[in-house]
Amino acid sequence: xxxxxxxxxxxxxxxxxxxxxxxxxxxxxxxxxxxxxxxxxxxxxxxxxxxxxxxxxxxxxxxxxxxxxxxxxxxxxxxxxxxxxxxxxxxxxxxxxxxxxxxxxxxxxxxxxxxxxxxxxxxxxxxxxxxxxxxxxxxxxxxxxxxxxxxxxxxxxxxxxxxxxxxxxxxxxxxxxxxxxxxxxxxxxxxxxxxxxxxxxxxxxxx
Numbered sequence: 001x002x003x004x005x006x007x008x009x010x011x012x013x014x015x016x017x018x019x020x021x022x023x024x025x026x027x028x029x030x031x032x033x034x035x036x037x038x039x040x041x042x043x044x045x046x047x048x049x050x051x052x053x054x055x056x057x058x059x060x061x062x063x064x065x066x067x068x069x070x071x072x073x074x075x076x077x078x079x080x081x082x083x084x085x086x087x088x089x090x091x092x093x094x095x096x097x098x099x100x101x102x103x104x105x106x107x108x109x110x111x112x113x114x115x116x117x118x119x120x121x122x123x124x125x126x127x128x129x130x131x132x133x134x135x136x137x138x139x140x141x142x143x144x145x146x147x148x149x150x151x152x153x154x155x156x157x158x159x160x161x162x163x164x165x166x167x168x169x170x171x172x173x174x175x176x177x178x179x180x181x182x183x184x185x186x187x188x189x190x191x192x193x194x195x196x197x198x199x200x201x202x203x204x205x206x207x
Contacts, residue, residue: 065103069123072148073105073130074098075171080199094199107134114138132156166191175201 036044076096084091092111099106107119117136124131130146144167146156154169164184172178177199182191200206 064101065123067123067125069125069128070103072123073121073154073169076105076169076177076199079202080177081202083198083200085196091197093202109136130154130156165194172198175204176206 031040033041077098078096080094080096081090082092082094083089091113092109094110095108097106097108098104103122105121107117107121109117109119111117115137117134117139119132119134121130121132123129128147130144130148132144132146133141134144135141143159144156145159146154146167148154152170156167156169158165158167163186165181166184167181168179170178178197179199180196181194183194184191
C-alpha cells in the first residue's frame with residue numbers, strides 16, 4: 001500500500017509543468033516510476049518537494065568548513081584505545097567524530113577509572129584559532145584556545161589558567177596520536193610535561 005501511495009504521489013508530481021529555472025539548470029527527468037526502487041522513489045519525492053516549494057529550483061546547501069584550517073584536527077577522528085603515561089597500560093577508550101557538516105570535532109571520552117566526558121572543538125574563523133570546550137562527570141568544565149604550530153602540533157592553552165597550562169595533540173602516524181599536558185615554569189621559562197597519552201587506532205596492531 002505504501003509503495004502504491006508513493007508511486008501515485010510521484011506520478012502526480014511528475015505531471016507538474018517544469019518551470020523555466022528547472023529547464024535551464026539541467027534538472028534531469030527521473031526514470032519511469034515502475035522501474036524505480038523504494039529508496040529511489042522516496043528520494044525523488046524529497047527532490048520534487050524542493051522543486052515544487054521553491055518555484056522549480058532545487059535548493060542546494062553550500063559547502064561548509066572546507067578550508068585547510070577546518071581540516072587541521074581531522075587526524076584525531078576515529079575509534080581509539082588510549083594508553084597512559086609510559087604507554088604500558090590501557091586507560092581509556094575514545095571515539096572522535098565529525099558533526100554538523102564536518103564543522104565540529106566531537107570527543108566521547110570513556111576512561112576506565114573515572115567518569116565519561118565529552119569535548120567539542122571548532123575552528124573560529126573570525127579569530128583565527130581553535131576553540132575547545134570540555135565537560136563531563138566529576139570534572140570542572142574547561143575552555144581552551146589553540147592553534148597549529150610550525151611543527152604540526154595542535155596546542156590548546158587552558159583559558160585563564162595560572163600558572164599557564166596547555167594540552168597538545170600530534171599525529172605520529174596514520175594510526176597513532178599523542179596527546180599530552182604541560183605546565184609553564186616561569187622561573188625556568190620552560191614547559192614541563194604533566195601527563196602523556198598515546199591514542200592507538202582500534203583494531204590496528206602497534207608497530
